[in-house]
Amino acid sequence: xxxxxxxxxxxxxxxxxxxxxxxxxxxxxxxxxxxxxxxxxxxxxxxxxxxx
Amino acid sequence: xxxxxxxxxxxxxxxxxxxxxxxxxxxxxxxxxxxxxxxxxxxxxxxxxxxxxxxxxxxxxxxxxxxxxxxxxxxxxxxxxxxxxxxxxxxxxxxxxxxxxxxxxxxxxxxxxxxxxxxxxxxxxxxxxxxxxxxxxxxxxxxxxxxxxxxxxxxxxxxxxxxxxxxxxxxxxxxxxxxxxxxxxxxxxxxxxxxxxxxxxxxxxxxxxxxxxxxxxxxxxxxxxxxxxxxxxxxxxxxxxxxxxxxxxxxxxxxxxxxxxxxxxxxxxxxxxxxxxxxxxxxxxxxxxxxxxxxxxxxxxxxxxxxxxxxxxxxxxxxxxxxxxxxxxx
Numbered sequence: 001x002x003x004x005x006x007x008x009x010x011x012x013x014x015x016x017x018x019x020x021x022x023x024x025x026x027x028x029x030x031x032x033x034x035x036x037x038x039x040x041x042x043x044x045x046x047x048x049x050x051x052x
Numbered sequence: 053x054x055x056x057x058x059x060x061x062x063x064x065x066x067x068x069x070x071x072x073x074x075x076x077x078x079x080x081x082x083x084x085x086x087x088x089x090x091x092x093x094x095x096x097x098x099x100x101x102x103x104x105x106x107x108x109x110x111x112x113x114x115x116x117x118x119x120x121x122x123x124x125x126x127x128x129x130x131x132x133x134x135x136x137x138x139x140x141x142x143x144x145x146x147x148x149x150x151x152x153x154x155x156x157x158x159x160x161x162x163x164x165x166x167x168x169x170x171x172x173x174x175x176x177x178x179x180x181x182x183x184x185x186x187x188x189x190x191x192x193x194x195x196x197x198x199x200x201x202x203x204x205x206x207x208x209x210x211x212x213x214x215x216x217x218x219x220x221x222x223x224x225x226x227x228x229x230x231x232x233x234x235x236x237x238x239x240x241x242x243x244x245x246x247x248x249x250x251x252x253x254x255x256x257x258x259x260x261x262x263x264x265x266x267x268x269x270x271x272x273x274x275x276x277x278x279x280x281x282x283x284x285x286x287x288x289x290x291x292x293x294x295x296x297x298x299x300x301x302x303x304x305x306x307x308x309x310x311x312x313x314x315x316x317x318x319x320x321x322x323x324x325x326x327x328x329x330x331x332x333x334x335x336x337x338x339x340x341x342x343x344x345x346x347x348x349x350x351x352x353x354x355x356x357x358x359x360x361x362x363x364x365x366x367x368x369x370x371x372x373x374x375x376x377x378x379x380x381x382x
Contacts, residue, residue, distance in 0.1 A: 004342060011194055022187045023180065026323065030191060036198050 073282020083306030106240030113324030118249025121181025139163025139372025155328030166369030193335030199312035200339025238317025
């Protein structure tokens with residue numbers, strides 16, 4: 001797997017885990033970030049496949 | 053005697069703010085200097101100016117979090133705050149000497165928490181506030197990283213008609229002035245408020261202002277002046293680490309990283325969350341670097357930075373606690 005995609009995926013997991021810890025009023029921040037990192041991981045994976 | 057001690061600790065708090073400027077603020081000028089958009093002298097003046105005027109832009113939510121959401125207000129005293137500051141300043145100096153861009157903010161929170169626990173035990177910690185600060189230790193660099201990556205990709209897409217990257221970079225040299233100014237504004241808005249929070253806590257603890265009070269204007273002005281003066285004195289070891297050791301940046305990358313970090317700092321300051329401006333810009337620089345390839349990021353240096361992040365709160369807390377215990381002997 002593309003190393004950058006893996007890195008973004010790990011970042012997404014880290015953000016998702018923080019959703020359970022953070023105060024409810026700010027939960028949308030790690031949720032949104034997790035979503036963004038999933039998209040970046042997918043885009044990075046596709047980019048690596050296309051340019052291989 | 054208490055009045056003398058109060059003003060002595062206010063002076064120490066302002067000195068901490070000065071060291072924060074010295075330690076952190078030069079991050080915002082690293083790319084401007086590296087790409088020769090401004091000479092070091094003018095770059096430092098530019099950053100210091102925006103550090104100072106940040107009080108006109110941001111409210112004092114971060115100061116209130118530091119003063120009221122870290123430890124129970126009943127436990128705060130001149131001695132506790134002094135010990136906390138000693139813990140934070142000592143850790144700042146140790147990491148400065150080692151050339152590590154650690155967080156002055158987390159050192160401050162750690163020092164205060166350590167001294168308060170040494171005085172009255174673990175129950176004085178306000179877990180809700182500490183949880184918010186702790187979660188953003190991780191979230192602020194990750195936000196900066198994602199935004200740095202997205203802004204850089206957007207700029208590259210927008211500028212794809214420029215076949216030569218040199219031409220694109222030339223155009224972005226001027227934008228760097230704006231992005232560096234915005235980052236310095238965000239830095240002043242978040243970091244100067246931590247000192248305001250400490251001084252507010254002191255004033256409340258000594259009964260100078262009521263517990264529900266906001267930050268007095270003289271405190272706001274003194275804190276912003278101290279951080280701006282610290283920036284003027286510069287922190288060249290840290291500039292070198294941020295600007296070239298993590299990843300080499302061109303003007304377009306500098307604009308992306310600084311804009312991403314500035315947007316992140318504007319957001320967290322509006323929510324009253326004290327974060328490390330160093331963490332944020334580091335994340336943004338890594339995000340920009342990783343648009344090329346992950347190997348463009350020098351992970352060895354980034355790894356040392358992460359260790360400094362992990363160590364900061366416990367280490368500053370231990371020094372703060374030890375200082376308080378020594379103070380109690382006298």
